[in-house]
Amino acid sequence: MINHQININFNAYAALTELSDARHNLCLEAVKAMGNSHSPYSKFRVGAALRLQSGRIVYGSNQENVAYPSGLCAERVALFTWGANYPNDPIEAMAVTAQTDEFELLQPVASCGSCLQVLAEYEKIQRKPIEVILFCDNGTTWVMNGVESFLPFLFFENRLQS
Numbered sequence: 001m002i003n004h005q006i007n008i009n010f011n012a013y014a015a016l017t018e019l020s021d022a023r024h025n026l027c028l029e030a031v032k033a034m035g036n037s038h039s040p041y042s043k044f045r046v047g048a049a050l051r052l053q054s055g056r057i058v059y060g061s062n063q064e065n066v067a068y069p070s071g072l073c074a075e076r077v078a079l080f081t082w083g084a085n086y087p088n089d090p091i092e093a094m095a096v097t098a099q100t101d102e103f104e105l106l107q108p109v110a111s112c113g114s115c116l117q118v119l120a121e122y123e124k125i126q127r128k129p130i131e132v133i134l135f136c137d138n139g140t141t142w143v144m145n146g147v148e149s150f151l152p153f154l155f156f157e158n159r160l161q162s
């Protein structure tokens, strides 16, 4: 038997003002995106903003539906918008934030597995990790370098590609 250990590194900050201007600004764009959240069922608002290499910002927010499974997370709304509209303009970073009036969010919300799988697909296409910046209202911010920081055993199979 061989025991393996995997280390995951990420940087945590106590306030958005500790971030570089580029990261801080992207976080403000994620807050803007959250304004279009359609979340009457969960009352949990999520906003995502992608910064592309050209400087363009792509927005996403969670879009819920009365047929619950038909809704989609903020991250995938933003990522699929990128795939459908700007696939030749690489994604540098994605900022994600969440808010609810129902309880206090003490730490950032991590993206769900389905959103991470989509993030992984696009990282592979552009052959470069996408920085993920997660933050919440109290200023706590985590900066992760790409999907491998979340999913070291991520599903990928090169032979499934044409």
Ligand code: THU
Residues within 6 Å of the ligand: 039, 042, 044, 045, 046, 061, 062, 063, 064, 071, 072, 073, 074, 075, 109, 110, 111, 112, 115
């Ligand atoms: N949600 C996101 O938009 N992103 C996440 O990373 C986690 C969850 C949304 C889905 C649903 O609209 C609400 O948050 C509650 O799960």
